[in-house]
Amino acid sequence: MSALDDEIGDLMRFAAQRSMLPRFRQLAAHDIEMKGANDPVTIVDREVEAFLTEALTRLAPGVAVVGEEAAHADPAVLDALSGQCWIIDPLDGTANFSEGREPFGIIVALADAGRAVAGWIYDPLRERFCHARSGEGAFVDGTRIAARTTGQQPPVTAVSRLFLTPEESRDVDARLAPHYTLVDIPRCAAEQYPRLALGENDISSFKRTLAWDHAAGVLWLNEAGGKAARIDGSDYRVDEQDRPDLVGASSPAIWDEFIARITV
Incomplete structure:
Protein backbone atom coordinates (compact mmCIF):
# COMPACT_ATOMS: atom_id res chain seq x y z
CA MET A 1 0.00 0.00 0.00
CA SER A 2 1.09 3.57 -0.59
CA ALA A 3 1.78 6.06 2.17
CA LEU A 4 -1.56 7.74 1.46
CA ASP A 5 -3.44 4.44 1.72
CA ASP A 6 -1.74 3.78 5.05
CA GLU A 7 -2.59 7.27 6.28
CA ILE A 8 -6.26 7.07 5.31
CA GLY A 9 -6.55 3.55 6.72
CA ASP A 10 -5.07 4.67 10.04
CA LEU A 11 -7.48 7.60 10.24
CA MET A 12 -10.49 5.38 9.55
CA ARG A 13 -9.42 2.77 12.11
CA PHE A 14 -8.80 5.43 14.74
CA ALA A 15 -12.20 7.03 14.11
CA ALA A 16 -13.92 3.66 14.38
CA GLN A 17 -12.10 2.68 17.57
CA ARG A 18 -12.61 6.05 19.24
CA SER A 19 -16.16 6.97 18.22
CA MET A 20 -17.95 4.13 16.51
CA LEU A 21 -17.28 0.77 18.14
CA PRO A 22 -17.69 1.96 21.75
CA ARG A 23 -21.19 3.21 20.87
CA PHE A 24 -22.35 0.22 18.84
CA ARG A 25 -25.53 -1.02 20.58
CA GLN A 26 -24.92 1.62 23.26
CA LEU A 27 -26.67 4.65 21.73
CA ALA A 28 -29.13 6.55 23.89
CA ALA A 29 -32.35 7.88 22.41
CA HIS A 30 -31.00 11.42 22.35
CA ASP A 31 -27.97 10.25 20.32
CA ILE A 32 -30.21 9.64 17.27
CA GLU A 33 -32.13 12.17 15.18
CA MET A 34 -34.08 11.85 11.93
CA LYS A 35 -33.09 13.96 8.93
CA GLY A 36 -36.02 12.53 6.97
CA ALA A 37 -37.92 9.33 6.38
CA ASN A 38 -35.60 6.31 6.69
CA ASP A 39 -32.69 8.72 7.18
CA PRO A 40 -31.32 8.82 10.73
CA VAL A 41 -28.19 10.60 11.90
CA THR A 42 -26.33 9.83 15.11
CA ILE A 43 -23.75 11.43 17.32
CA VAL A 44 -21.25 9.03 15.72
CA ASP A 45 -21.90 10.38 12.20
CA ARG A 46 -21.18 13.92 13.35
CA GLU A 47 -18.17 13.06 15.51
CA VAL A 48 -16.44 10.94 12.87
CA GLU A 49 -17.11 13.48 10.12
CA ALA A 50 -15.65 16.30 12.22
CA PHE A 51 -12.55 14.25 12.96
CA LEU A 52 -11.98 13.16 9.34
CA THR A 53 -12.68 16.64 7.97
CA GLU A 54 -10.01 18.13 10.22
CA ALA A 55 -7.52 15.33 9.54
CA LEU A 56 -7.94 15.38 5.76
CA THR A 57 -7.69 19.17 5.68
CA ARG A 58 -4.36 18.91 7.50
CA LEU A 59 -3.26 16.18 5.12
CA ALA A 60 -4.08 18.18 1.98
CA PRO A 61 -4.60 21.88 2.72
CA GLY A 62 -6.65 23.59 0.06
CA VAL A 63 -8.56 20.47 -1.01
CA ALA A 64 -12.27 20.87 -0.29
CA VAL A 65 -14.09 18.39 1.95
CA VAL A 66 -17.62 17.24 1.17
CA GLY A 67 -19.08 15.40 4.14
CA GLU A 68 -22.55 13.91 4.21
CA GLU A 69 -23.62 15.80 7.30
CA ALA A 70 -22.03 19.07 6.24
CA ALA A 71 -23.88 18.84 2.93
CA HIS A 72 -27.16 18.16 4.73
CA ALA A 73 -26.65 21.28 6.87
CA ASP A 74 -25.55 23.41 3.91
CA PRO A 75 -26.30 22.16 0.36
CA ALA A 76 -23.82 24.69 -1.01
CA VAL A 77 -21.10 22.28 0.14
CA LEU A 78 -22.06 20.09 -2.84
CA ASP A 79 -20.69 22.70 -5.24
CA ALA A 80 -17.20 21.42 -4.42
CA LEU A 81 -17.97 18.03 -6.03
CA SER A 82 -17.07 19.37 -9.46
CA GLY A 83 -13.50 20.16 -8.37
CA GLN A 84 -10.82 18.45 -6.34
CA CYS A 85 -12.32 17.26 -3.08
CA TRP A 86 -12.43 14.65 -0.38
CA ILE A 87 -15.82 12.93 0.03
CA ILE A 88 -16.74 11.48 3.42
CA ASP A 89 -19.44 9.10 4.56
CA PRO A 90 -18.60 9.02 8.27
CA LEU A 91 -21.00 6.19 9.13
CA ASP A 92 -22.33 4.34 6.13
CA GLY A 93 -25.24 2.16 7.22
CA THR A 94 -26.45 4.59 9.88
CA ALA A 95 -29.89 2.97 9.94
CA ASN A 96 -28.30 -0.39 10.75
CA PHE A 97 -25.99 1.11 13.37
CA SER A 98 -28.78 3.04 15.08
CA GLU A 99 -30.79 -0.18 15.36
CA GLY A 100 -27.85 -2.13 16.76
CA ARG A 101 -27.38 -4.15 13.56
CA GLU A 102 -24.55 -4.64 11.12
CA PRO A 103 -23.17 -3.97 8.55
CA PHE A 104 -21.84 -0.44 8.72
CA GLY A 105 -18.61 1.25 7.75
CA ILE A 106 -16.66 4.37 6.85
CA ILE A 107 -16.13 5.55 3.27
CA VAL A 108 -13.68 8.16 1.99
CA ALA A 109 -13.02 9.11 -1.63
CA LEU A 110 -10.81 11.60 -3.39
CA ALA A 111 -12.33 13.12 -6.51
CA ASP A 112 -11.18 15.54 -9.17
CA ALA A 113 -13.23 17.17 -11.94
CA GLY A 114 -16.31 15.14 -10.98
CA ARG A 115 -14.66 11.70 -10.98
CA ALA A 116 -13.32 9.59 -8.13
CA VAL A 117 -9.57 9.03 -8.43
CA ALA A 118 -9.09 7.11 -5.17
CA GLY A 119 -11.36 5.44 -2.64
CA TRP A 120 -11.19 3.73 0.73
CA ILE A 121 -13.86 1.58 2.41
CA TYR A 122 -13.45 0.33 5.98
CA ASP A 123 -15.53 -2.27 7.80
CA PRO A 124 -14.66 -1.86 11.50
CA LEU A 125 -16.24 -5.13 12.65
CA ARG A 126 -14.39 -7.30 10.12
CA GLU A 127 -11.43 -4.91 10.05
CA ARG A 128 -11.62 -5.16 6.25
CA PHE A 129 -9.94 -2.33 4.37
CA CYS A 130 -10.72 -1.93 0.66
CA HIS A 131 -8.94 0.66 -1.42
CA ALA A 132 -8.41 1.60 -5.05
CA ARG A 133 -6.77 4.23 -7.21
CA SER A 134 -7.72 4.98 -10.77
CA GLY A 135 -5.74 2.73 -13.10
CA GLU A 136 -3.96 0.86 -10.30
CA GLY A 137 -6.36 -1.95 -9.39
CA ALA A 138 -8.48 -2.79 -6.35
CA PHE A 139 -7.20 -4.12 -3.05
CA VAL A 140 -8.50 -5.76 0.12
CA ASP A 141 -6.20 -5.51 3.13
CA GLY A 142 -3.28 -4.76 0.82
CA THR A 143 -3.86 -7.71 -1.54
CA ARG A 144 -4.89 -7.00 -5.10
CA ILE A 145 -8.16 -8.72 -5.99
CA ALA A 146 -10.08 -9.56 -9.15
CA ALA A 147 -13.87 -9.47 -9.10
CA ARG A 148 -15.54 -12.86 -9.17
CA THR A 149 -19.15 -13.82 -9.76
CA THR A 150 -21.25 -15.93 -7.42
CA GLY A 151 -21.24 -18.68 -10.04
CA GLN A 152 -24.95 -19.19 -9.39
CA GLN A 153 -27.70 -19.52 -11.95
CA PRO A 154 -29.76 -17.46 -11.94
CA PRO A 155 -27.41 -14.67 -10.84
Whole structure:
Protein backbone atom coordinates (compact mmCIF):
# COMPACT_ATOMS: atom_id res chain seq x y z
CA MET A 1 0.00 0.00 0.00
CA SER A 2 1.09 3.57 -0.59
CA ALA A 3 1.78 6.06 2.17
CA LEU A 4 -1.56 7.74 1.46
CA ASP A 5 -3.44 4.44 1.72
CA ASP A 6 -1.74 3.78 5.05
CA GLU A 7 -2.59 7.27 6.28
CA ILE A 8 -6.26 7.07 5.31
CA GLY A 9 -6.55 3.55 6.72
CA ASP A 10 -5.07 4.67 10.04
CA LEU A 11 -7.48 7.60 10.24
CA MET A 12 -10.49 5.38 9.55
CA ARG A 13 -9.42 2.77 12.11
CA PHE A 14 -8.80 5.43 14.74
CA ALA A 15 -12.20 7.03 14.11
CA ALA A 16 -13.92 3.66 14.38
CA GLN A 17 -12.10 2.68 17.57
CA ARG A 18 -12.61 6.05 19.24
CA SER A 19 -16.16 6.97 18.22
CA MET A 20 -17.95 4.13 16.51
CA LEU A 21 -17.28 0.77 18.14
CA PRO A 22 -17.69 1.96 21.75
CA ARG A 23 -21.19 3.21 20.87
CA PHE A 24 -22.35 0.22 18.84
CA ARG A 25 -25.53 -1.02 20.58
CA GLN A 26 -24.92 1.62 23.26
CA LEU A 27 -26.67 4.65 21.73
CA ALA A 28 -29.13 6.55 23.89
CA ALA A 29 -32.35 7.88 22.41
CA HIS A 30 -31.00 11.42 22.35
CA ASP A 31 -27.97 10.25 20.32
CA ILE A 32 -30.21 9.64 17.27
CA GLU A 33 -32.13 12.17 15.18
CA MET A 34 -34.08 11.85 11.93
CA LYS A 35 -33.09 13.96 8.93
CA GLY A 36 -36.02 12.53 6.97
CA ALA A 37 -37.92 9.33 6.38
CA ASN A 38 -35.60 6.31 6.69
CA ASP A 39 -32.69 8.72 7.18
CA PRO A 40 -31.32 8.82 10.73
CA VAL A 41 -28.19 10.60 11.90
CA THR A 42 -26.33 9.83 15.11
CA ILE A 43 -23.75 11.43 17.32
CA VAL A 44 -21.25 9.03 15.72
CA ASP A 45 -21.90 10.38 12.20
CA ARG A 46 -21.18 13.92 13.35
CA GLU A 47 -18.17 13.06 15.51
CA VAL A 48 -16.44 10.94 12.87
CA GLU A 49 -17.11 13.48 10.12
CA ALA A 50 -15.65 16.30 12.22
CA PHE A 51 -12.55 14.25 12.96
CA LEU A 52 -11.98 13.16 9.34
CA THR A 53 -12.68 16.64 7.97
CA GLU A 54 -10.01 18.13 10.22
CA ALA A 55 -7.52 15.33 9.54
CA LEU A 56 -7.94 15.38 5.76
CA THR A 57 -7.69 19.17 5.68
CA ARG A 58 -4.36 18.91 7.50
CA LEU A 59 -3.26 16.18 5.12
CA ALA A 60 -4.08 18.18 1.98
CA PRO A 61 -4.60 21.88 2.72
CA GLY A 62 -6.65 23.59 0.06
CA VAL A 63 -8.56 20.47 -1.01
CA ALA A 64 -12.27 20.87 -0.29
CA VAL A 65 -14.09 18.39 1.95
CA VAL A 66 -17.62 17.24 1.17
CA GLY A 67 -19.08 15.40 4.14
CA GLU A 68 -22.55 13.91 4.21
CA GLU A 69 -23.62 15.80 7.30
CA ALA A 70 -22.03 19.07 6.24
CA ALA A 71 -23.88 18.84 2.93
CA HIS A 72 -27.16 18.16 4.73
CA ALA A 73 -26.65 21.28 6.87
CA ASP A 74 -25.55 23.41 3.91
CA PRO A 75 -26.30 22.16 0.36
CA ALA A 76 -23.82 24.69 -1.01
CA VAL A 77 -21.10 22.28 0.14
CA LEU A 78 -22.06 20.09 -2.84
CA ASP A 79 -20.69 22.70 -5.24
CA ALA A 80 -17.20 21.42 -4.42
CA LEU A 81 -17.97 18.03 -6.03
CA SER A 82 -17.07 19.37 -9.46
CA GLY A 83 -13.50 20.16 -8.37
CA GLN A 84 -10.82 18.45 -6.34
CA CYS A 85 -12.32 17.26 -3.08
CA TRP A 86 -12.43 14.65 -0.38
CA ILE A 87 -15.82 12.93 0.03
CA ILE A 88 -16.74 11.48 3.42
CA ASP A 89 -19.44 9.10 4.56
CA PRO A 90 -18.60 9.02 8.27
CA LEU A 91 -21.00 6.19 9.13
CA ASP A 92 -22.33 4.34 6.13
CA GLY A 93 -25.24 2.16 7.22
CA THR A 94 -26.45 4.59 9.88
CA ALA A 95 -29.89 2.97 9.94
CA ASN A 96 -28.30 -0.39 10.75
CA PHE A 97 -25.99 1.11 13.37
CA SER A 98 -28.78 3.04 15.08
CA GLU A 99 -30.79 -0.18 15.36
CA GLY A 100 -27.85 -2.13 16.76
CA ARG A 101 -27.38 -4.15 13.56
CA GLU A 102 -24.55 -4.64 11.12
CA PRO A 103 -23.17 -3.97 8.55
CA PHE A 104 -21.84 -0.44 8.72
CA GLY A 105 -18.61 1.25 7.75
CA ILE A 106 -16.66 4.37 6.85
CA ILE A 107 -16.13 5.55 3.27
CA VAL A 108 -13.68 8.16 1.99
CA ALA A 109 -13.02 9.11 -1.63
CA LEU A 110 -10.81 11.60 -3.39
CA ALA A 111 -12.33 13.12 -6.51
CA ASP A 112 -11.18 15.54 -9.17
CA ALA A 113 -13.23 17.17 -11.94
CA GLY A 114 -16.31 15.14 -10.98
CA ARG A 115 -14.66 11.70 -10.98
CA ALA A 116 -13.32 9.59 -8.13
CA VAL A 117 -9.57 9.03 -8.43
CA ALA A 118 -9.09 7.11 -5.17
CA GLY A 119 -11.36 5.44 -2.64
CA TRP A 120 -11.19 3.73 0.73
CA ILE A 121 -13.86 1.58 2.41
CA TYR A 122 -13.45 0.33 5.98
CA ASP A 123 -15.53 -2.27 7.80
CA PRO A 124 -14.66 -1.86 11.50
CA LEU A 125 -16.24 -5.13 12.65
CA ARG A 126 -14.39 -7.30 10.12
CA GLU A 127 -11.43 -4.91 10.05
CA ARG A 128 -11.62 -5.16 6.25
CA PHE A 129 -9.94 -2.33 4.37
CA CYS A 130 -10.72 -1.93 0.66
CA HIS A 131 -8.94 0.66 -1.42
CA ALA A 132 -8.41 1.60 -5.05
CA ARG A 133 -6.77 4.23 -7.21
CA SER A 134 -7.72 4.98 -10.77
CA GLY A 135 -5.74 2.73 -13.10
CA GLU A 136 -3.96 0.86 -10.30
CA GLY A 137 -6.36 -1.95 -9.39
CA ALA A 138 -8.48 -2.79 -6.35
CA PHE A 139 -7.20 -4.12 -3.05
CA VAL A 140 -8.50 -5.76 0.12
CA ASP A 141 -6.20 -5.51 3.13
CA GLY A 142 -3.28 -4.76 0.82
CA THR A 143 -3.86 -7.71 -1.54
CA ARG A 144 -4.89 -7.00 -5.10
CA ILE A 145 -8.16 -8.72 -5.99
CA ALA A 146 -10.08 -9.56 -9.15
CA ALA A 147 -13.87 -9.47 -9.10
CA ARG A 148 -15.54 -12.86 -9.17
CA THR A 149 -19.15 -13.82 -9.76
CA THR A 150 -21.25 -15.93 -7.42
CA GLY A 151 -21.24 -18.68 -10.04
CA GLN A 152 -24.95 -19.19 -9.39
CA GLN A 153 -27.70 -19.52 -11.95
CA PRO A 154 -29.76 -17.46 -11.94
CA PRO A 155 -27.41 -14.67 -10.84
CA VAL A 156 -27.92 -13.13 -7.40
CA THR A 157 -29.41 -9.65 -7.54
CA ALA A 158 -29.64 -7.24 -4.60
CA VAL A 159 -32.34 -4.62 -5.15
CA SER A 160 -33.13 -1.72 -2.87
CA ARG A 161 -36.84 -1.16 -2.35
CA LEU A 162 -36.45 1.59 0.25
CA PHE A 163 -37.07 4.41 -2.19
CA LEU A 164 -39.34 2.62 -4.66
CA THR A 165 -43.05 3.25 -4.93
CA PRO A 166 -45.29 0.15 -4.65
CA GLU A 167 -45.79 0.29 -8.42
CA GLU A 168 -42.02 0.45 -9.04
CA SER A 169 -41.48 -2.47 -6.66
CA ARG A 170 -44.03 -4.59 -8.52
CA ASP A 171 -42.36 -3.69 -11.79
CA VAL A 172 -39.01 -4.85 -10.40
CA ASP A 173 -40.51 -8.22 -9.49
CA ALA A 174 -42.18 -8.64 -12.88
CA ARG A 175 -38.99 -7.85 -14.79
CA LEU A 176 -36.37 -9.54 -12.63
CA ALA A 177 -37.84 -12.40 -10.58
CA PRO A 178 -38.10 -14.80 -13.55
CA HIS A 179 -34.40 -14.33 -14.36
CA TYR A 180 -32.60 -13.60 -11.08
CA THR A 181 -32.43 -14.69 -7.47
CA LEU A 182 -33.57 -11.54 -5.64
CA VAL A 183 -32.06 -10.77 -2.24
CA ASP A 184 -32.23 -7.80 0.11
CA ILE A 185 -29.58 -5.13 0.10
CA PRO A 186 -27.53 -4.69 3.29
CA ARG A 187 -28.51 -0.99 3.48
CA CYS A 188 -24.80 -0.20 3.46
CA ALA A 189 -22.74 0.64 0.38
CA ALA A 190 -19.57 -0.15 2.34
CA GLU A 191 -20.82 -3.75 2.35
CA GLN A 192 -22.68 -3.89 -0.96
CA TYR A 193 -19.74 -3.06 -3.20
CA PRO A 194 -17.47 -5.71 -1.65
CA ARG A 195 -20.29 -8.24 -2.07
CA LEU A 196 -20.29 -7.52 -5.80
CA ALA A 197 -16.60 -8.30 -6.19
CA LEU A 198 -16.14 -11.05 -3.60
CA GLY A 199 -18.58 -13.63 -4.92
CA GLU A 200 -21.63 -12.87 -2.76
CA ASN A 201 -23.84 -10.85 -5.14
CA ASP A 202 -23.79 -10.48 -8.91
CA ILE A 203 -25.85 -7.33 -9.41
CA SER A 204 -27.12 -4.39 -7.42
CA SER A 205 -29.19 -1.47 -8.66
CA PHE A 206 -29.31 1.81 -6.80
CA LYS A 207 -32.13 4.34 -6.63
CA ARG A 208 -30.12 6.95 -4.73
CA THR A 209 -26.63 7.68 -6.03
CA LEU A 210 -25.20 10.10 -3.49
CA ALA A 211 -21.48 10.74 -3.81
CA TRP A 212 -20.55 9.71 -0.26
CA ASP A 213 -22.26 6.35 -0.75
CA HIS A 214 -20.93 5.49 -4.21
CA ALA A 215 -17.78 7.38 -5.22
CA ALA A 216 -15.32 4.97 -3.60
CA GLY A 217 -17.32 1.80 -4.30
CA VAL A 218 -17.84 2.49 -8.00
CA LEU A 219 -14.12 3.10 -8.49
CA TRP A 220 -13.14 0.04 -6.42
CA LEU A 221 -15.53 -2.31 -8.25
CA ASN A 222 -14.44 -1.09 -11.68
CA GLU A 223 -10.77 -1.38 -10.74
CA ALA A 224 -11.46 -4.96 -9.60
CA GLY A 225 -12.79 -5.84 -13.06
CA GLY A 226 -16.50 -5.68 -12.27
CA LYS A 227 -18.64 -2.93 -13.69
CA ALA A 228 -20.52 -0.01 -12.16
CA ALA A 229 -22.06 2.55 -14.49
CA ARG A 230 -25.20 4.44 -15.34
CA ILE A 231 -27.91 2.50 -17.14
CA ASP A 232 -26.97 4.22 -20.41
CA GLY A 233 -23.40 2.99 -19.98
CA SER A 234 -21.95 6.36 -19.00
CA ASP A 235 -19.50 6.71 -16.15
CA TYR A 236 -20.68 7.60 -12.67
CA ARG A 237 -19.80 11.18 -11.78
CA VAL A 238 -19.83 12.39 -8.20
CA ASP A 239 -21.35 15.71 -9.24
CA GLU A 240 -24.39 14.04 -10.87
CA GLN A 241 -25.71 12.35 -7.76
CA ASP A 242 -29.37 13.17 -8.42
CA ARG A 243 -29.54 10.63 -11.27
CA PRO A 244 -31.37 7.47 -10.07
CA ASP A 245 -29.87 4.99 -12.51
CA LEU A 246 -26.72 3.31 -11.20
CA VAL A 247 -26.05 -0.43 -11.56
CA GLY A 248 -23.10 -2.43 -10.27
CA ALA A 249 -22.24 -5.99 -11.33
CA SER A 250 -19.63 -8.64 -10.65
CA SER A 251 -18.67 -8.73 -14.34
CA PRO A 252 -19.23 -6.60 -17.46
CA ALA A 253 -21.10 -9.49 -19.11
CA ILE A 254 -23.57 -9.79 -16.23
CA TRP A 255 -23.98 -6.00 -16.24
CA ASP A 256 -24.77 -6.04 -19.98
CA GLU A 257 -27.32 -8.84 -19.61
CA PHE A 258 -29.06 -7.09 -16.72
CA ILE A 259 -29.27 -3.76 -18.57
CA ALA A 260 -30.70 -5.49 -21.62
CA ARG A 261 -33.50 -6.96 -19.50
CA ILE A 262 -34.47 -3.79 -17.67
CA THR A 263 -34.36 -1.47 -20.68
CA VAL A 264 -36.59 -3.53 -22.98
